[in-house]
Amino acid sequence: MYQAPLTFLKKRRTQYALGKNLPISKEQTSELIQEAIKHSPSAFNSQSSRAVILFGAESEKFWNFVKEALRKIVPAEDFSASEARINGFAAGAGTVLFYENQDVVKDLQEKFALYADNFPLWSEQSSGMAQLAVWTTLANVGIGASLQHYNPLIDAEVAAEWNIPASWKLRAQMPFGSNEQPFGEKDFMDDKERFKVFG
Numbered sequence: 001m002y003q004a005p006l007t008f009l010k011k012r013r014t015q016y017a018l019g020k021n022l023p024i025s026k027e028q029t030s031e032l033i034q035e036a037i038k039h040s041p042s043a044f045n046s047q048s049s050r051a052v053i054l055f056g057a058e059s060e061k062f063w064n065f066v067k068e069a070l071r072k073i074v075p076a077e078d079f080s081a082s083e084a085r086i087n088g089f090a091a092g093a094g095t096v097l098f099y100e101n102q103d104v105v106k107d108l109q110e111k112f113a114l115y116a117d118n119f120p121l122w123s124e125q126s127s128g129m130a131q132l133a134v135w136t137t138l139a140n141v142g143i144g145a146s147l148q149h150y151n152p153l154i155d156a157e158v159a160a161e162w163n164i165p166a167s168w169k170l171r172a173q174m175p176f177g178s179n180e181q182p183f184g185e186k187d188f189m190d191d192k193e194r195f196k197v198f199g
């Protein structure tokens, strides 16, 4: 019974086999993503996380940018594997682009000079928390997702296409959609090597 909250966390898994049939509306999905980010913690409550939520053709456009950028740098004989992977992300219903606003980080560094070195790290950690919150929230309404990192390869093109402020730094991309395959098996290392409990 005391473990019940963990069932929410355990539902979150990496899903690469995505489809377009969301179990809830686009508007509800967008609201869940925004609420999950809004209620994620941030250093000094600085709320440095930003997100761009792309649905349908806009999401496909994003993955096409990635595909064309990869085509230029991946050896021709390896490209078909990259292309298949990207097509899998584009097959989903949408993509969340996770950003961190660097103006917020700079302001904090000026205001709290003592912690100046920490603010960029805390911003990264805040982004990770927001990513986990969104991923877990989507998983719990039956939406599959994975976490991708094609930044900074496509940052400039994306910024131009969706009018992204220069201070927003792209940190991760989360393609989401219907779960089209069961989740894979997951191995866990020995708890004894990970955790120390005293007292």
Ligand SMILES: Cc1cc2nc3c(=O)[nH]c(=O)nc-3n(C[C@H](O)[C@H](O)[C@H](O)COP(=O)(O)O)c2cc1C
Binding pocket: 012, 013, 014, 015, 146, 147, 148, 149, 186
């Ligand atoms: C910081 C971080 C970076 C990750 N980067 C990627 C990535 O670039 N591509 C990818 O397919 N999965 C990525 N993942 C997903 C992990 O591979 C995945 O979470 C892990 O294998 C555990 O599987 P699960 O998500 O099903 O629990 C990332 C996860 C984390 C936490």
